[in-house]
Amino acid sequence: MTAVRSPAQRLLLPIILSGTFVQLFSVTVMQVGVVDVQRDLGAGAGESQLVLAAYTLSYACSLIVSARLGGKYGCRKMFVAGMAVFTLASIGAAAAPAAWVLIAGRLLQGFGSGMMAPQILSIIQSAVPPDRRAAALSAFGATMAAASLAGPVLGGVLIQLDPLGLGWRAAMLLTVPVGIAALALSPALPPDRGERTTERVDRTGAALSLLGLALLVFPLTTGRDAGWPWWTWLSLALAAALLAGFAISQRRAADPLVHPSAVAEPATRWGLGIVLVFNAGVPSFTLLLSMHLQGVRGWSPLQTGLGITPYAIGALAGSGIANRLGRRFGPWALAVSSLAMGSVSLLVPVTISDPGPRWVYWLALCLGGIGFGVFTASAFTQIIARVRPEAATSVSGLLPTAQQLGGTLGVTFAGIAYATSAGNPGQALWHAMTYEAAVFALAAGFAVGLAGSSARKAPAIC
Secondary structure, eight states: OOOOOHHHHHHHHHHHHHHHHHHHHHHHGGGGTTHHHHHOOOOHHHHOOOHHHHHHHHHHHHHOOOOOOOHHOOHHHHHHHHHHHHHHHHHOOOOOOOOHHHHHHHHHHHHHHHHHHHHHHHHHHSSHHHHHHHHHHHHHHHHHHHHHHHHHHHHHHHHHHOOOGGGHHHHHHTTHHEEEEEHHHHHGSOOOOTTOOOOOOOOHHHHHHHHHHHHHHHHHHHHHHTOOOHHHHHHHHHHHHHHHHHHHHHHHHHSOSGGGGGGTSHHHHHHHHHHHHOOOOOOHHHHHHHHHHHHOOOOOHHHHHHHHHHHHHHHHHHHHHHHHHHHHHHHHHHHEEEHHHHHHHHHHHHHHHHSOOOOOHHHHHHHHHHHHHHHHHHHHHHHHHOOOGGGHHHHHHHHHHHHHHHHHHHHHHHHHHHTTTTTSSSHHHHHHHHHHHHHHHHHHHHHHHHHHHHHHHHHOOO
């Protein structure tokens, strides 16, 4: 007999997944709006790059510490605080009179997202009954897929339609009603009483991780456009030293930010690796495609948004079947979806330049979206199912950190591949998509490794 769920239980997933939606929507929404920002605010090339980079910088840097704070002070409080910071920052960014105000708003948005993201996975693990947890994680993955693609699609539509003359500001405001609704319904979230710990927050580890990640992400997101000056290399060297110090400190700390068992199991290490590598291909794929369609093919923001809609439709379809495929095939579903993405990466530069029927390009994008949806909606499910309960909080911060770092690395390396033939746009896109195909093939290899380690170590997904 199926248990009757209370209204609060029915609201749980919509509330916390609204946080997932606004987080990942905000990563990509400005990809099609940066040209309008330059025109409206008089932003230079460096400021425009910071508009895109500031959000990812603060988001990626705060995840590990936020996961630990959620364990100490409560996931509900951290989620609500993060959503409040994010929503207020979104309003401030949309009203920005100057580029520096928009950059500051994007930084605060990222911090708010970083406060929320680890709590979502922790709440699913602690508040959703075991028999519904796999479906909840699948819905979480499907929301990630939808939000990542909704940014450029809806952003392009709003910028083109220009409601009330708001332009890019309308795209920035799109998350505000979602945030207000989530805050209004937040009393339905489970209380924090049973989640708090008496352990201290490792301040040394927090400082090392925050500063190390900041020094890593900032030059990666701005260095290529700046011509890789000396300070970018110094920043990367300091980041390596600080993150190495962080790893050493976690072995010696009495109350480490990252639980020792979080990366003790081979399945968890393979899982973090596949999330990092796969996401080194995904954001850069849509970013470069959007830039190529607008800058080389001359498409408008609306045409560009509609031009990647088949990818979004495929992602939704893939998300719908991901849970069943994950149950039946396990990590092998991740391997096949990664290879599908790699194949589509090689097809895109051919079909987009082909004067023949446009439906071949649409079909290729749709197939790529299916692969993306299957992977995104099932990867976290399969990894977290293999995590020890005491390590769940740490992994809740490590997984989105790997996701964001992978995306940052991917945008950098794919951009370098594209720039090697900037004088020949067709060749430039081919080089970038060859990089994408290689990354997705590597992700498939990590999925095979995850399958092998799971066969020896992990329990079956229930």
